[in-house]
Amino acid sequence: MAGTSGRTPLMAGNWKMNLDHLQATHLVQKLDWTLRDGKHDFGAVEVAVLPPFTDIRSVQTLIDGDRLELKHGGQTLSEHDSGAYTGQVSGAFLAKLGCTYVIVGHSECREYLHEGDEAVNAKLKAAYRHSLTPIFCVGEGLEVRQAGEQVEFVLAQVEAGLAGLPAEQAKSIVVAYEPIWAIGTGEVATPEDAQEVCAAIRTKLAELYSGDLADGVRILYGGSVKANNVAAIMAQEDVDGALVGGASLDPVEFASICRYRDHLATS
Numbered sequence: 001m002a003g004t005s006g007r008t009p010l011m012a013g014n015w016k017m018n019l020d021h022l023q024a025t026h027l028v029q030k031l032d033w034t035l036r037d038g039k040h041d042f043g044a045v046e047v048a049v050l051p052p053f054t055d056i057r058s059v060q061t062l063i064d065g066d067r068l069e070l071k072h073g074g075q076t077l078s079e080h081d082s083g084a085y086t087g088q089v090s091g092a093f094l095a096k097l098g099c100t101y102v103i104v105g106h107s108e109c110r111e112y113l114h115e116g117d118e119a120v121n122a123k124l125k126a127a128y129r130h131s132l133t134p135i136f137c138v139g140e141g142l143e144v145r146q147a148g149e150q151v152e153f154v155l156a157q158v159e160a161g162l163a164g165l166p167a168e169q170a171k172s173i174v175v176a177y178e179p180i181w182a183i184g185t186g187e188v189a190t191p192e193d194a195q196e197v198c199a200a201i202r203t204k205l206a207e208l209y210s211g212d213l214a215d216g217v218r219i220l221y222g223g224s225v226k227a228n229n230v231a232a233i234m235a236q237e238d239v240d241g242a243l244v245g246g247a248s249l250d251p252v253e254f255a256s257i258c259r260y261r262d263h264l265a266t267s
């Protein structure tokens with residue numbers, strides 16, 4: 001069971017390109033209020049929001065001003081630190097905005113922005129240069145899954161992404177397994193599907209670094225996670241949280257996902 005492993009579960013809401021900065025403030029307020037109302041233990045299950053860049057300053061101001069226990073972060077970053085890279089955002093700027101996390105290698109960036117494994121690797125290194133914790137996304141498409149090659153495909157992404165990353169950095173990484181066929185489709189992977197790949201990722205980390213390091217790394221599942229399916233996914237040994245898209249835009253639903261232990265207690 002996640003939670004008996006010593007790894008603190010993380011529920012991270014990837015808002016994607018949704019909500020302007022005013023809507024962001026409302027959502028964060030309502031999310032915080034809902035969690036507090038349920039007496040959420042933020043030390044036991046960490047909660048993070050990952051808004052669009054234009055919202056981050058407002059979210060930071062609210063979190064800092066009201067001393068909320070929510071964490072926040074960005075959805076991507078540049079592999080460069082500064083300079084003539086029109087349209088890109090430096091990890092240094094995210095760090096200045098109090099970001100804890102940054103997503104790296106989301107399948108939507110891999111697909112629409114043509115980010116390959118090399119760029120993902122460079123972005124992971126950039127995140128560490130600015131003391132940001134990457135949420136490193138990997139996952140196979142439908143054809144790979146239908147061919148039964150999901151484990152080898154994902155492990156190749158893991159290995160390429162982590163190339164040259166020292167253990168002192170890799171030990172704090174968060175890996176998110178997001179099968180592309182389950183993103184935004186309502187087609188959630190079965191708990192066993194999630195466990196199979198998450199366990200293989202942990203074994204790969206042990207091989208690349210050490211068993212101790214692999215035991216400490218949090219591995220999230222993402223893809224159509226909702227309040228009504230999260231508990232079964234979180235019951236898997238190697239799943240330490242969720243990267244939530246659509247359902248994180250509804251503060252009551254997302255709060256319920258963060259409080260998945262309540263579902264266990266009542267089911």
Ligand SMILES: O=C(CO)COP(=O)(O)O
Nearest residue numbers: 014183184223224245246
């Ligand atoms: O891509 C995702 C999170 O990064 C998953 O999105 P959905 O939860 O909307 O399927």
